[in-house]
Amino acid sequence: MTTLKKSGLGVLVSVRIDPISGRATRSGGDAAAVALAQKALGDTREPWLCTVGDMPVGVARDYLAQGVSQLTRLAVRGDAAMADVVTVLESACRDGGVVLTGPRAESALASGLLPYALAQRLQRPLINEVIDLLREADGGWRVVQALPRGARRSWRLDPGVAAVLVTSPRLAQREDLQPRYSWVAAQAGSIVEPAVAGSASAPSRVAIWNFEPSRKQRRPLAPLSVESGAARMARATGSTESAGQGGTVVRDGSVVDKARLLLDHLRKLSLVQPCA
C-alpha cells in the first residue's frame, strides 16, 4: 500500500461539480497537480493520491486513469465540518512528505481554507501559487511560485522537510502538463479505504449557512444617497465639473522637448526606471 511517507509526495484530489450538468467530475486543477507530481517524481515512483469524503467511484477512476495505481479515500461523516476533515487528513499526512493541494474546491462553498488549516494543524510551512515542482539530486524540492505579472519566485525545500503546497489556478493552463488518460490504468487501479482515527479538534467558531437558489442580481453596498436630484441628473449627463476636465495638454515645444516631458512624467509615476 502506498503511503505519503513511502512516496514522499502526496496530492489531495477533490470532486468538481459541473456547473451546467450538476454531475460530479474530475477537477482539472487537481488532475494537473497529479500530472505535476508524476513529472516531479519521474517514472520510478508514483505520488500518493488522497481524498476525503464520498468521492464517487467514477471520479476516483478518472484520477487513477492518469497512471496511478492507488487512491486513498478517507471516510468522514456525511455532514462533516472542515475541522473534522482536517483532523482526518492530519493523521494521514502526519508522517512527513510534501502535500500538493488545489487552491479552491470546485464544489460546495469553496472557501480555500483547508490547506491553510491543515498546514496550521501539522505546523508545516505553506507555499501558495505553486506553478512548478522539481526534485533535486539530494532529495530536496525546488518549488516555483507564480506571482502576478508573470514573475516567478523559487523556493528550496531541504531533504526531509515536509510542507503543504497550494497549486496556482494557472497550473491547469500549463500546456506541458496534459493529464494522460489510460482506461487500463483506471480499471487496474485500486481504491483503498483505510480506517483513520483522528484526534478531536479544538472547537472553532463556525457560521451557519443557509442554502438558497441563486439570485442573479447582486446589490452592491452603497451609501444612502444624500445628493440632490439635480446633482444626480447632472452627473448622469456628465455636465458637472467632476465629469472630468482632462489633464494638462502640451502643445508647444519641439518633439524632443515633448518626448522628454513625457519620459519625465513616466519616471515620476515610476512606470519606467528613473534616470541613474
Added chain:
Amino acid sequence: MMRRVDPRRPAFITAQGLRRIVLGGTEGERNLRQSAGAHATVRRPRLTQPVSGCLLVLTHPDSGGIDEHARETIAAAALLARADEAVVVMFPCSDLSLQLDAESLGIDRLELLPVTDAHTREALADAVIQRWQALRPRLVLVPDRGDDADLGRRVAAAQGMSFAASVVEVADGCARVRDHGGVGRTAGDATAKLGELDMLMLARHVARSELPFLGLGEQVTLPAPATRPIAGVRDLGRVAGKAQQVALEEADFILAAGNGVTDVGLFHELAQALGATVGASRVAVDDGRFPRSQQIGATGRTVQARGYLAMGISGAVQHLQGIRECRHVIAVNTDPAAPIAQRSELTVAEDVQNLMRALLALVRTSPDSLGTVR
C-alpha cells in the same frame, strides 16, 4: 388667474451648502447658479462619537498605491461600521513614504507595517494576529485576491475564525457566497449572518467606492515584525516576468496603439525599451496591424493597468470603457481636442511617429533603460 413662480426669485446658499428661498423675501441673490455637485463636495467625517470598536481591513499595496478592489473593500468596511466603530486598515508595505489619501478613502486609522523581502508570510501573519488580538475587531475584511487572500487565510486558520470567501453581496445583515453544489445538491447561493462571521473575503463589486463621508485619516507606523525564517525552506529569489508575455488584464504598464500608429515595428521597439505590454484599439486591430487578443475596449479586453500610454488613440466611448479602471492615462495625439484628452492626465499634441522616434532615442541614451521597476 394663477400666480406664476418667478424662476429667478432671490435665494441664498446656507452654511450647509443648500440653496434656500425665503418665500416673499427680497434678500439674497437673483442669478445664483449653484454648482450641481455642491452637496456632494461637502464631506464630513463619519465618526462623531467616541470610538468603542473597530472593523479591520487587511490589504497589500499594489505598486505603491491601492487598487480598486482594495478601495471597494475599505469602502465596504466604512459602510458596515456602526456609528461608534472605526475603520482600521493594516497595510504591510516596504516603502513607508507612500502617498495615500486615507481620509477620502474612509480610513480612520492607517497602520503601516514595515516589511521587507526577508519577512516570511508566516511572520507577517503573526504580526497581524497580534494586532487582531489587541484590537478585537468585530469583522475583518480582506480583498479576495493574491497576497491579501493568502494572508487572510493564514490568519483565519491560525485563529479558528469563522470565515466566508468570495463574498459576492453583503445585504440585510447577511453575507452571500456562491455555493457550487455537491453530489446530489444543485448549485445556488449560501448566506450567513454577519454576526456569526469573523472574516469576510470580498470579491469585486461588493461595494461602491465613492463615499459621502470622510475617515479620520490617522496614520501610525507599527514596529517591524521579526523575520522568523523557517528551517529547511530557502528563498531563491524572484525573477520578473517579461512585459511582452504578461496578459493585458494584469499588466502594470500598457503601451496602446490606435489609428495614428503606422510604423508598427517602431512601436514594438518602443514597447520593448519601455518594458510595457502592448495593447491596441479596435481600428488598429481591424486593420490587421495587431492580433485580436491585444484589443482593448468594449469588444476587446478591459484592463486595470497603473499606467496607460495611448499612442494615436482618439478615445471612442467603447475604448474608454475598456480603460475605465486604469489609474494614470497619458495620451499622444495630433488632435488635443480628442475625447481621450478628457480622460488623460497628460496629453501631448504631436505626431505619433515623430514622438515615438524621439522617445525611443531618449530611452536608449539614458543609462540602465532595461524595463520597468517592479
